[in-house]
Amino acid sequence: MIGVISYLVFFTTIAAILAIAVLGLNLQWGNTGLFNGGVAAFFGAGAYATILLGGTPQGEHIGGFEIFYPLALAGGALCAGLLAWMVGLLTLKLRHDYLAIATFGVAVAFESFVRNTSVMTGGALGLRGFERPLEALIENPFLYNILFLLVVVLVLASVYVFLQKLLHAPFGRLLRAIREDETAAQSLGKNPSEVRLTAFIVGSVIMGLAGGLYATFYAFISPQDVVPTLTFQIWAMLIVGGAGNNLGALVGTFLIWAVWTGSGWCLSKYAPVEAQIYTGTLQYILIGAIIVSMLLWRPQGIFPEKLVISQSGD
Amino acid sequence: MIQGLLDGVLVGSVLSLGAIGLTMVMHTLRFANFSHAELLSIGAYVALVSDAVFSAVLQPLQNIISPFSMTWALALSIPVSLIITGLTAVAIDRFIFKRIRDNGEELSMVFASFGVALIIRNLIGLVFGLKTQLYSDDIVMAIILSTDPLLLIKPDQLLVLGITCIIMVLLHLVLTHTTFGYSLRAVAENPSLAQVVGVNLSKMVTMTWVIGGGLAAAAGILYGLNNQISPIIGKNLVLPIFAATIVGGIGSIYGAVLGGFIVGIASSFALLVLPSGYSPSVPFLIIICVLFLRPNGLFGEARV
Numbered sequence: 001m002i003g004v005i006s007y008l009v010f011f012t013t014i015a016a017i018l019a020i021a022v023l024g025l026n027l028q029w030g031n032t033g034l035f036n037g038g039v040a041a042f043f044g045a046g047a048y049a050t051i052l053l054g055g056t057p058q059g060e061h062i063g064g065f066e067i068f069y070p071l072a073l074a075g076g077a078l079c080a081g082l083l084a085w086m087v088g089l090l091t092l093k094l095r096h097d098y099l100a101i102a103t104f105g106v107a108v109a110f111e112s113f114v115r116n117t118s119v120m121t122g123g124a125l126g127l128r129g130f131e132r133p134l135e136a137l138i139e140n141p142f143l144y145n146i147l148f149l150l151v152v153v154l155v156l157a158s159v160y161v162f163l164q165k166l167l168h169a170p171f172g173r174l175l176r177a178i179r180e181d182e183t184a185a186q187s188l189g190k191n192p193s194e195v196r197l198t199a200f201i202v203g204s205v206i207m208g209l210a211g212g213l214y215a216t217f218y219a220f221i222s223p224q225d226v227v228p229t230l231t232f233q234i235w236a237m238l239i240v241g242g243a244g245n246n247l248g249a250l251v252g253t254f255l256i257w258a259v260w261t262g263s264g265w266c267l268s269k270y271a272p273v274e275a276q277i278y279t280g281t282l283q284y285i286l287i288g289a290i291i292v293s294m295l296l297w298r299p300q301g302i303f304p305e306k307l308v309i310s311q312s313g314d
Numbered sequence: 315m316i317q318g319l320l321d322g323v324l325v326g327s328v329l330s331l332g333a334i335g336l337t338m339v340m341h342t343l344r345f346a347n348f349s350h351a352e353l354l355s356i357g358a359y360v361a362l363v364s365d366a367v368f369s370a371v372l373q374p375l376q377n378i379i380s381p382f383s384m385t386w387a388l389a390l391s392i393p394v395s396l397i398i399t400g401l402t403a404v405a406i407d408r409f410i411f412k413r414i415r416d417n418g419e420e421l422s423m424v425f426a427s428f429g430v431a432l433i434i435r436n437l438i439g440l441v442f443g444l445k446t447q448l449y450s451d452d453i454v455m456a457i458i459l460s461t462d463p464l465l466l467i468k469p470d471q472l473l474v475l476g477i478t479c480i481i482m483v484l485l486h487l488v489l490t491h492t493t494f495g496y497s498l499r500a501v502a503e504n505p506s507l508a509q510v511v512g513v514n515l516s517k518m519v520t521m522t523w524v525i526g527g528g529l530a531a532a533a534g535i536l537y538g539l540n541n542q543i544s545p546i547i548g549k550n551l552v553l554p555i556f557a558a559t560i561v562g563g564i565g566s567i568y569g570a571v572l573g574g575f576i577v578g579i580a581s582s583f584a585l586l587v588l589p590s591g592y593s594p595s596v597p598f599l600i601i602i603c604v605l606f607l608r609p610n611g612l613f614g615e616a617r618v
Binding site: 033037093094097102104106108112113232235278281282288290291296299 | 346410429440557591599601605
């Protein structure tokens, strides 16, 4: 029984962390129409920076500054924002495919950077030497995991409320206006590329926050955690849930995460041993098929974006 | 240094062929097609299968064309692969991209292209296995051009360069000397205006895919001749090919050719200064430099 509960706690913690990242993507893609092909890089920047800032010194490595945890987490999120600012500044004034290509490129570059810069990131072995906050005080690991889950859910709820408020504020209206008709928004004196850059950075900061929590949960991060698969999973979650709808983003996250972990478990249990090396291959085909079939048959997702009428014109 | 230039030109010729098709599709259909590089994989594997079939049916075709490592069977497989890959590209458009365009979800096509890339790449892995394969197990010795500085070139590499040049000259002649070429360029330039003067848009879109797919197949086979064939060809080449289109300016065919060579040579030179582990990030650095210095590429025009 306790085994089932601790698995559920584990499952929910990871799903809730991913949900935060999906909400970040929803601000970029769902509400602003910005394509981010490198979610894994922004998530990873948050994760690596959090451990580098908050971890303990590890021999010759750069990092391990033992900064007070909340500040380390904030620093991680900020790093993701900084990365987004650099990419956004160069691409957001150009046609939209440039952003898609540059963000995809940033993820490839980030992965090769963390794999090779061993003196800072630990290379392929990853980064260790992180003490989870308050873990020494709470001796029971089961209790600690439940408390950690509560903190993650609290962060998720805050991000959710923040985004809902943002979208109903004038800024949210501005985002939709620019997504729907850039020229019209411009004619009203708005600056689309500036607004897009803001939305892109805020979304990436949220992804960085999710990455920081993820690294904290495992007290470890390695290049294996920032591979493009993560980007595809997070997209599938948003597309299935419904781009533009934050509630849909949450539901989509839990659904896809259940499908992903469930399919991995089924394949490892029931597939013949020779076929086991193809587990990843089959799961990728599944994710690809989910993305394509949703776009073909239900592009609005399970929960479509609610139509907001700011002013009815009779 | 000169060896680096030589290697860069070889990689560049593959990237150029891939980038021509990509830039045409991106300009005509206005989306970044992340599944384009998978067409290179399809081309390489179709040639592998067709090579095996030709060799089995007609034994004499197994003889190699001296001094290359290529057999007559593989030479015959090249046109087969070009055609099949071109038709595959059309089929993918018909069944997936066209439907999403017709739904009015144009921006979602980028997502769809990623999904398509994942499906193709992993289906290839499932069918052919995750291991690497070669067209020929024969080892052809490199020719020493000079000993100081040491310069090596394989006959196969010269073949690759030769085939690339022939394809590019043919494409150039078609684009500049035929009505079909004019229509194709017109559609890429301005689809609505092209329709006004009586160009059949959907036919031209189909032809764009046929040509893009065919060139990608050629690139895939030539890549396979010089390297190994594996399901991750597309994954490894997608970013360099995109970098080539951005360097040349999205929509410019001649820009894509030049961009391919620039990215190939730059990546090859980067190996001299950067540890090889970082080489996947070189195309990204090139993209960033171009966006910083000349956002619309060498030959691109500013356009929203």
